[in-house]
Amino acid sequence: MNINVKRQSLLQFLLIVSIIATSIHYTDNFLFINSYPEPNWITPPSIYISWIVMTTVGIVGYLLYGNRKYWLAYMCLAIYSLTGLSSLGHYLYGSMSQFSLRMHLFICTDGITGLAVLGFTLWSGLILREWHTELNSVDQE
Numbered sequence: 001m002n003i004n005v006k007r008q009s010l011l012q013f014l015l016i017v018s019i020i021a022t023s024i025h026y027t028d029n030f031l032f033i034n035s036y037p038e039p040n041w042i043t044p045p046s047i048y049i050s051w052i053v054m055t056t057v058g059i060v061g062y063l064l065y066g067n068r069k070y071w072l073a074y075m076c077l078a079i080y081s082l083t084g085l086s087s088l089g090h091y092l093y094g095s096m097s098q099f100s101l102r103m104h105l106f107i108c109t110d111g112i113t114g115l116a117v118l119g120f121t122l123w124s125g126l127i128l129r130e131w132h133t134e135l136n137s138v139d140q141e
Contacts, residue, residue: 007124008066011077014120015062018113019055022083025106026051036103037094054083058117070130077121084114 029036030047061076087110090099099107124130 007128007130008062011062011065011120014113014116015058015080018080018084018110018117019058021106021109021113022051022055022087025087025110028102028106035100036090037098038090039093051083054080058083065124068130070125074121074125077117081114081118081121084110084112085118087111087114 026047029038030044033042033044033047057076058080061073061080064070064073064076087107090103090107096104
């Protein structure tokens with residue numbers, strides 16, 4: 001199997017897990033908004049609209065990555081990673097005891113999957129430097 005296909009498969013797996021995790025948490029937050037300590041500006045519509053927009057950005061990032069448009073892909077994937085990472089912000093608005101075990105599980109799972117997507121993005125861009133192939137293909141045209 002081609003190494004690029006393996007990397008894209010890894011990204012696909014990470015995104016699928018992240019989309020599942022965030023959809024569960026955002027749905028729970030939407031349904032039980034009064035139970036979650038959070039700022040007043042977070043409303044039920046803002047929860048599902050932000051999830052739809054951010055998930056779309058993540059999928060676009062995946063498609064760009066597959067088409068070797070690495071810089072745009074990295075930007076989209078880094079933005080998408082905030083879908084999970086921002087869930088940790090709940091802890092800024094309440095003490096640990098104000099959250100149920102279910103809430104902790106959903107928030108932490110979101111944070112972990114967001115970190116995984118961000119980690120993949122940094123690994124691809126800073127360690128593997130896949131964007132060099134994008135630049136080299138432009139130079140050859």
